[in-house]
Amino acid sequence: MSPSPSKVLLVANTSWYLYNFRLPLLRDLRSAGYQVEAVAPHDTYTAKLQAEGFTVHPWLVARSSINPLLEMRALLDLVRTYQREQPDLVHHFTIKACLYGTLAAKAAPVHRVINAVTGLGHVFLGRRKRTRLLRRGLKPLYRAVFMARRARVVFQNADDQEKLIQLGLTDPSRTRLIRGSGVDVDHFTPPDPSAGRFHSPLQLLFPSRLIREKGMEEVLEACRTLWRQGVALELLVAGDLDGGNRSSLTPADLAALRAEPRLRCLGHVTDMRALYAASDIVVLPSWREGLSRALIEAAAMERPIITTDVPGCRDVVDHGRTGLLVPLQNASAIALALRLLIENPSLAAELGRNARQKVLAEFQVSLVNDNTLLQYRQLLAAPIRPSRFRWRPRLA
Template sequence: MAERLLIVVNVDWFFISHRLPIALEAQRQGFEVHVAMGRSKEGLAMHEYPFKVHSYDWKRSRASILDEIRMFMDLYRLMRRIQPSILHLVTIRPVLFGGIAARIARLPSVVVAISGLGTTFVAKGVRGTLRRLVAGILYRFALKQRSLKVIFQNTEDQKILSGIASLRPDQCVLIRGSGVDLLAYGPRVRKSGRFTVLMASRLIREKGVQEFLEAATILSLRNVDCRFLLAGEIDPGNPNSLTKTDLEKIRRSVNVEYLGQLDNIANTILDSDVVVLPSYYGEGLPKILIEAAASGRAIITTDMPGCRDAIIPNESGILVPPRNAIALADSIQALIHDPARVRRFGRAGRKLAERDFDIRQVVASHLEIYRELSSDSAMSGMVDP
């Protein structure tokens, strides 16, 4: 009988962009794969995939206590019904509420993927302190499992959560990012033209969208000839998302070209000289940065957990302080005046991607974790109580 794997993700588009290759390979290797996810507004078609999909109307922001209870009950009922031998929880709310449900359902093995800690552990003030207190209690309870592996994308998140939840070193695994297809994102010499800077992300404030816009204005006032491209869309499920009014202002901007949401970002990366992400969000390891590295493009990002893990400072990219548009503008201008450095950064980034970010390595590492937990569960089942 096939091992039953249940993957839980907060929303369908995140599963497609960050976890689909893992589910497909698990299915190919004989697992019976189930995926539980929240439905996005677009309601992505999932029927073409060979695994069982369980789709729910989960709120991603401004969720009430009743919404949280509903998500918990959805997951608990599903776990009781399909009885997965391995549960893989991805993103914050599935980790917290799915972890608690797994304890009550007494599931044998749980994999937790920490793809960033969000804004909770960087928030300031009394409210931020209260959020950290509540989150800490939930994490401690959710991560107290019979058999557990916690996958981290950067060492800072591992340090924070290991301290909060008293994780043992043998329970922690570092896998740097969600991986990138090195063939789909291959380096190519850019055709001559205006120096082009790309930012691609969800359009939420903590991603540094305002700093990007301000940097474009600063360089325009300095009469620096540079083309700024912004790709992505607003995220209605996030309370800190830009609004439609904000988007209209960006569209009217003479300094930034707004591209909207792109189905294929690879060509846009290759048409750029530098990819920037001035994020001060609690990132895991931003996918756009590993895609840029694989494409042989120089990177400018912030000295924040996750972001700084995507580059080798001053070798494949530049780190700037968070919330600092002037430092961002200065770094962009420095690269405009040093094309040899831009090319050198790109070559180093590609080598880094080949070494650490290959999607094949990432998928293989996940399947190895599944097999280890499956073997441990089988051995424990053979031991007499």
């Protein structure tokens, strides 16, 4: 009798995340012979995952909550799921899934864990006194999670990896660097060459959810500078408000954007290929990223890119070769970079061509998923040494 396939659970704080960023991984795991299922709050994307043939176990978690009772409920809900499903390996995405998932794995127990750090949040990066105190208080918990036995910590950029190592929250032997979730380079293919030709007015694309840390305000200020200088350009905003994020723009902010005569709010765009193809330049001056999927998609489409010199953005763009980097929260620098590309369309085309070559070499989804499946094979092949101590919560 052949052995039963290893059962793996992919866990995130939204079904939206798993569908939009990890669907190719789910498919590749299934093709590799794993019994693969998902754990996430049920939302409008749950049915799409189910239509792909994947079971989605519900998780009672609120993305932005800090209510102790709700957080304990989220933890215990994962413990119940892990004890019921008895997976061989769990793969956590986003920080709450990493924290609560690792504790739940210890309680269940699940002996093999991958924690994917998709970006460092305000707890690690904030400078306010309250945030520093919170970081200090949570440090033992983070260390327990990222130093857990039989757990691997996967980072999307080297800056985040080095930050957690320097803080003493993990060690190099437990970490791996895997470049995001990858993109399908056959899906995101460039349109017909158009070197030296921009639309009139120029089409500038901002591809992001409407949260402040993505740099929407800086982009708008830069555009206003160019409009005052007589530059003919139209700003396309492809993204929705994110009510689950504390930094989301408000409905009033969105109404103000829509009142701009040379700005088009497109909302959520399901298939970005046509929009990238119709755009002349892509701008995303994010304050920090894990690894920007939008920038990688734009690069695969050979779009010239302007982004910030911060982790998760500079990993995609090599300044002057595959795009332009500008300082953080600097609208004047964005305006100057836009002017440079507008006045030098051949440079813009060269940057776009180079950008796709970098994607082919580093960010193809096949490369990313092959590396991820290697982590699965290594962890599942390692012998299990049961821990002497284990936390066992009382579950009513």
